[in-house]
Amino acid sequence: MAMIEVKNVTKSFQIQSFDESTKKYIKTKLTVLQDFSVDFDQQGVTVLIGPSGTGKSTLLRCINGLETIDEGDILVDGMSVRDKHKLKNIRLTCGMVFQQTVLFPHLNVMQNLTLGPRKLLGMSMAQATDKAKHLLNKVGLISKEKARHFELSGGEQQRIAIARALMMDPKALLLDEITSALDPEMTSEVLHILEDLAADGVCMIAVTHEMVFARHVARRIIFMDKGAVAVDADKDEFFTVHRKENERVASFLKFIGE
Ligand SMILES: Nc1ncnc2c1ncn2[C@@H]1O[C@H](COP(=O)(O)OP(=O)(O)OP(=O)(O)O)[C@@H](O)[C@H]1O
Ligand SMILES: [Mg+2]
Structure with a gap:
């Protein structure tokens, strides 16, 4: 059984539009x-x-x-997203980081990191603090443990969000x-962290236009x-065979400057 199984899912949105007539x-x-x-599966990085x-x-x-599905099912570690009682566990199994992360504004970095494990996993303050320090070291931000979100750059906020x-x-x-909301320097800081995590074997599913990252990691x-x-391929195969033989892939890669 794969760690995440998306099975015959249909998802639609109701949208409102203005009818001129x-x-x-x-x-x-x-x-x-x-x-x-x-x-x-739980191996490596999928882009x-x-x-x-x-x-x-x-x-x-x-x-x-975070969205409900109309048809089909999604199983995360065997738990169906259709089962409301499993949502908490599903979100613990799959951590998510967004384009623009919102750190809790009234909390400092350490408090942002320790809140979830204390409330949801019942971790003690001492344990959570130790773990947070370890992860802050990993993302290179141990000096910011007392900082609030407005004292952090966009790249630093994303690194904290990853640690969280x-x-x-x-x-x-x-x-x-x-x-994608970061300048090139901050982007590379964040990508380096992801590269380190990938080397540690952390499983990631990443939507990104950073093809250098995709190529390397x-x-x-x-x-x-x-x-x-449209295409689901091994990285090397994607950038060679599919780029050459699939016109949609070729034109998309060209469009994003790759
Ligand atoms: N909550 C929503 N209500 C209505 N329509 C939505 C909603 N969320 C997404 N959509 C629509 O669903 C389609 C897919 O959106 P989605 O955000 O998944 O695309 P994407 O592949 O992530 O695009 P991008 O590369 O621009 O981020 C779009 O047409 C979008 O307008
Ligand atoms: Mg998107």
Whole structure:
């Protein structure tokens, strides 16, 4: 059994649009994922790429139970996202970091890191503090343990967000364009952390346009197009065979300057 099994998932959103002829708002259905299936095992880094609006974020959000699904099922470590009682465990199993992370504004870095494990895992303050220190060292921010979010750069906030996710010992990290709001220098700081984590064997599913990262660190690349898996390949195969033979892949890579 794979760690994450996405089985025949359909996900749509109700959207409102303005109808010029009747001058009324009408509700329409936008189907983002259609009979979508993919498995993730617990090995290495999978990079998800694809055009804007193709459903990458929606997929990650469905896996983490942040969106409900219409059809099909998603099993995380055997737990169905359809089972409300399992959502807490699913979110503990898959930590998620977003493009713009919100650290709890009224808490300092150490408090941001220790809150979750204390409240959700029943960890003692001493244990949580030890663990937080270890992870702050790992992300190179041990000097910031007393800082509040406004005293941190965007890149530092993302590194803290990664550490905060790791505090819960997730089996996988779901990362949604976590460097796309950062300048190149901060981006490379964050990518280095991810590279280190990958070397430690942390399983990651990352939506990113950072192809240098994908080339260096990914094991597997999934190219999504129009709500479906268009290519699912080993990294080297993706950048050689698929780039050469698949016109959509070739034009997408060219579009993002790769
Ligand atoms: N909560 C929502 N309500 C309505 N429509 C939504 C919602 N979330 C996403 N969508 C729509 O679903 C489609 C897929 O969105 P999604 O954010 O998953 O794309 P994406 O592949 O992550 O794109 P990007 O690369 O731009 O981040 C888009 O057309 C988007 O407008
Ligand atoms: Mg997205």
